Amino acid sequence: MISGICALLVLASMLLSNEPSGFGLAALMAVAPLPILLAAVLALDRLEPEPRLNLAFAFVWGAGVAVVLAVVLSMAGEALVRSAGYGQTVAGNIGVVVLAPVTEEALKGAALLLLLRRRKEIDGLTDGIIYAAMAGLGFALVENVGYYLVAFVEGGAGDAVGVFVMRGVISPLGHPVYTSMIGLGVAYAATRRHPVRWLAIPLGYLGAVLLHGAWNGAATLGSLPALGGAYLLELAVIIVLVVVTVRERQRVLGKIGGVLPAYLPTGVVTPQDVGMLSSLKARRHARRWARKAGLSKAMSDYQHAATELAMLHMRAEREGMAPAEFTGQREALLHVMGAARRW
Numbered sequence: 084m085i086s087g088i089c090a091l092l093v094l095a096s097m098l099l100s101n102e103p104s105g106f107g108l109a110a111l112m113a114v115a116p117l118p119i120l121l122a123a124v125l126a127l128d129r130l131e132p133e134p135r136l137n138l139a140f141a142f143v144w145g146a147g148v149a150v151v152l153a154v155v156l157s158m159a160g161e162a163l164v165r166s167a168g169y170g171q172t173v174a175g176n177i178g179v180v181v182l183a184p185v186t187e188e189a190l191k192g193a194a195l196l197l198l199l200r201r202r203k204e205i206d207g208l209t210d211g212i213i214y215a216a217m218a219g220l221g222f223a224l225v226e227n228v229g230y231y232l233v234a235f236v237e238g239g240a241g242d243a244v245g246v247f248v249m250r251g252v253i254s255p256l257g258h259p260v261y262t263s264m265i266g267l268g269v270a271y272a273a274t275r276r277h278p279v280r281w282l283a284i285p286l287g288y289l290g291a292v293l294l295h296g297a298w299n300g301a302a303t304l305g306s307l308p309a310l311g312g313a314y315l316l317e318l319a320v321i322i323v324l325v326v327v328t329v330r331e332r333q334r335v336l337g338k339i340g341g342v343l344p345a346y347l348p349t350g351v352v353t354p355q356d357v358g359m360l361s362s363l364k365a366r367r368h369a370r371r372w373a374r375k376a377g378l379s380k381a382m383s384d385y386q387h388a389a390t391e392l393a394m395l396h397m398r399a400e401r402e403g404m405a406p407a408e409f410t411g412q413r414e415a416l417l418h419v420m421g422a423a424r425r426w
Contacts, residue, residue: 089147093154093225101232108240109231112247113224116255124216124259127328130335130363131390133213137204141194141214145221145258149190153222156186179303184261184295187222191258192265192288194218199273206394207335209328211270212263219259226258227251249302253314257298260320264290267327274401294320336361339393351420352389360389378426385423392416 164174268287301313340361373382
């Protein structure tokens, strides 16, 4: 709630201090690509969707608290640089290339650290990527309104559209990609048991800062080779993130195929169900059939509970859960599966 209020205050201050038409254009351009970007991020989360409340928290944190504190810290940092005797140009460049990546990635990444309180919701690297990307999208939304508005004030609608092409079309996934490095680190630490696992978090943060700094540095230089190199680096990281999610999804599907046959005697799972649940294509076919039969929610509940059951086994193997805790969670999931089957 506090973060949402922060986001609204920032946007309100932009509106009140500028022409309404300029703010309207800036807001429209910032929001326009958001549905596509959200769909692209959430497509990675199809197998075991994260709770909507957690996703909303990460997004609003990025759009609110992270933006407000980033502005304050960047202004304070640039003031310190100027007080050391450097000119406005040098202070601005240091702010963009060094201070912004250091502060913004720390603030966006804080959403992941807060979500560690609900560690059972971070079952793998994909979860870390999803939450980090949501925080990055929220941050980018509000930041882009500011960039487009400044461009509109200084050069009119044409300049604003030019900035939109760079930030909203050519590189719309910048912030989600940078912060995904922190997401990988947090998820690795949350799903491993060896003592040095916590080093993954500062390493992920370092990766996020370097990626962010490389792009900002290339944009500051303004040379085509530098921008091309930074863009290719960002594209390579996106490919790596997709590969990570695909491999992890295959691992979970394999675990489903290995775990569920043991539950055939319960009657909540049939051999055909095991085959359906172990394949994304078969899952889609099942959901399509369920929609035609008016049983969409029942099928969704069944698939989700069965996936959670397999991941419960994975979590128990990884963390060594207490038998009573494991049994309680297992019975609750079997109850959901049984209720869905009755439809």
